[in-house]
Amino acid sequence: MLRQDHLGEVVFVDLPEPGGQVSQGGGFGAVESVKATSDVLAPISGEIIEVNTKLSETPGLVNSSPYEDGWMIKIKPADPSELGKLLGPKEYTKFCEEEESH
Template identity: 65%
Template sequence: MAMAASRSLWASRAASYLKISAFPRAFSTVLKDLKYAETHEWVKVDGDSATVGITDHAQDHLGDVVYVELPEVGASVSQGTNFGAVESVKATSDINSPVSGEVIAVNDELLEKPALVNGDPYEGGWIIKVKVSDAGELNSLMDDKKYSKFCEEEDSKH
């Protein structure tokens, strides 16, 4: 219960103001073969295994990542729900899983080098690998074009 309470603390509508981008920023990188969630995670599917990380856009807005909280291998995750957290200097942010399934690997390197999430969000900064239980869920995610547009619209709201 304590966990749920602390989580709810981080979620706030006011928080969306942190996304304000008052200066023209360079376009964040978006990769073609990945799928994207509205909560700014990417997923790369290979057979029934999916690698999950956070997007370049997300890491850019969060700033320097100083800690990544990883789940245990074997834990189950479900689409749209939280499985870990990234801590930047300014804030704690939940990471949601874009797909449901079982965690089959976690990127232990992030414990020593959390900055990989900033420097290499789509490769060295991957967070977990999931054995996908429902491939149909992937259809609800965005492709690169949709996601780029989604980010632009979200930024322009502020």
């Protein structure tokens, strides 16, 4: 699992159009940085109801403001129970630190 702060400078973000469907854990786009191109995976299943068009002109928002201006898509959940399986910021940070130590 790749954390956004490991990408380096983000130079391009490829996002889908609103109205499409995503599946939990399935790819919906890509982020290109000076280091690599990485797939972006959906946290939950559902319909894409909004896409952050700011990222096409300012892809660096993914790193500079990941929790505010750098969001990618908004999803209308198909199965709200999937929300309970998501990690919060502290749990995710701990998970990533454990992964990095291996």
